[in-house]
Amino acid sequence: MGSFKHFNRLAWIGMVVLALALAGSSKALAITSFARQTGLPCSSCHTIPPELTPFGRAFKLNGYTLTGMPQITAKPAHQEAGLSLNRNMPIAAFIQFAYAGTNRPQPGTENWNFEFPQAASLFLAGAMSDHVGSFIQVTYDPQGDHFSWDNTDVRYSNRRTFAGKDLVYGFTFNNNPTVEDLWNDTPAWGFPWVGPNQTPSPMAGTLVDGGLAQDVGGIGTYAMWDGHLYGAAAIYRSMHLGNPQPNAGVGFGINIRGAAPYWRLAWQQTMGNNYLEVGTYGMHVASTPNAVTGPEDFYTDVAADAQYERILPTLNNNTISVHTSYIHESSNLLATFAAEGAGFPQHNLSTFKLDGTYHFRNKYGATVGYFNTWGTADPVLYAQNPIDGSGSGSPNSDGYTLQFAYWPWQNIDFTAQYTGYLKFNGGTTNYDAAGRNASDNNAAYFTAWFIF
Secondary structure, three states, X not given: OHHHHHHHHHHXXXXXXXXXXXXXXXXXXXXXXXXXXXXXXXXXXXXXXXOEOHHXXXXXXXXXXXXXXXXXXXXXXXXXXOEEEEOOOOEEEEEEEEEEEEOOOOOOOOOOEEEEEEEEEEEEEEEOOOOEEEEEEEEEEOOOOEEEEEEEEEEEEEEEEEOOEEEEEEEEEEOOOOOOOOOOOOHHHOOXXXXXXXXXXXXXXXXXHHHOOOOEEEEEEEEEEOOOEEEEEEEEEEOOOOOOOOOOOOOOOOOEOOOEEEEEEEEEEEEOOEEEEEEEEEEEEXXXXXXXXXXXXXXXXXXXXXXXXXXXXXXXXXXXEEEEEEEEEEEEEHHHHHOOOOOOOEEEEEEEEEEEEEEEOOOEEEEEEEEEEEEOOOOOOOOOOOOOOOOOOOOOEEEEEEEEEEEEEOOXXXXXXXXXXXXXXXXOOOOOOOOOOHHHHOEEEEEEEEEO
């Protein structure tokens, strides 16, 4: 009881700190280079960033190339290349400050920590030519004290008529499966959009749900037909940034053998003030852990997703948005089992997420989210370890996230977030067989983002 009171007291201190910050500041976190390029406010493309509006989805689909600024141009000729170039370099930057803590301290560490900064990023984002645009991000990690490549999507886009309907099509080079997606119910841009990096998180996750982010490189193609039917396909290979090339695979649990295919199919429909998207996506990976030859592990992830939005004209055009996804992963860990890293080869893992946000126009947003992960228990694969292990060998975790966001200006964001765990790494009480309970990892998090 004493530790819970201490947690509540510190949480209230955090709320006071946030309130003082808000009082000293007079919306949404978006890439300002896009705003400079188009001449449009950030709210044209975003509600709660990175959550996209219909216009934002169209802007991304068409290759980030819409522009309202002066161009340097040259018309193409028979033996001369053309040119269409923004007069200004499409650069943006952001810095993020954070304060976070857990219900119970992690043994041997200080609880409730400030991070100034938690992260800082530079962006090269915008039109490169008539049909080519980019979203390129490099991020500074204060704990590692270095910059590293972050989400990247460079794409070519064009359009034509097919079967009497408009067809937008293109190609993408990217480093994170789902980063090229238009919706906010897939992993790269799904809720929670921000979160702490110093609090415990569940040990198990499907591969397509961020398990390959920035560690792979891929090329793909996509198309939207008649504004309704969307399809995409890509292939990926391991990159392992910061390591010598050609890749030797040593020290990496995932080394893609051959090429890993990714697929995506979705349908979107607007009905008056209502919008609905339903889709599916998935990926198959063959991997040789810690090597580039030898026994292989196999992962197949198949997912279903949906996104619903409703505008409320009678309530000042406030908006409700709902996102949900279900991912099922079947794995055959032959190599990991042979190396005694798993108790047996065949495993299943599933994740379910659901979140809903009430947008007070583009200045406030209140979000409630639920998450659940469950799968095959394996005391070797999910080994016992204090805090981040499982005493039962089970990967099962579930909980909720509450978030309130405020944007005094469209390029400044203040967020308060609370994550509660109903189950953590297979248990509610003493889940790690070292005396820690799931609720001990409940975390409060306060952050401020400034983008310019």
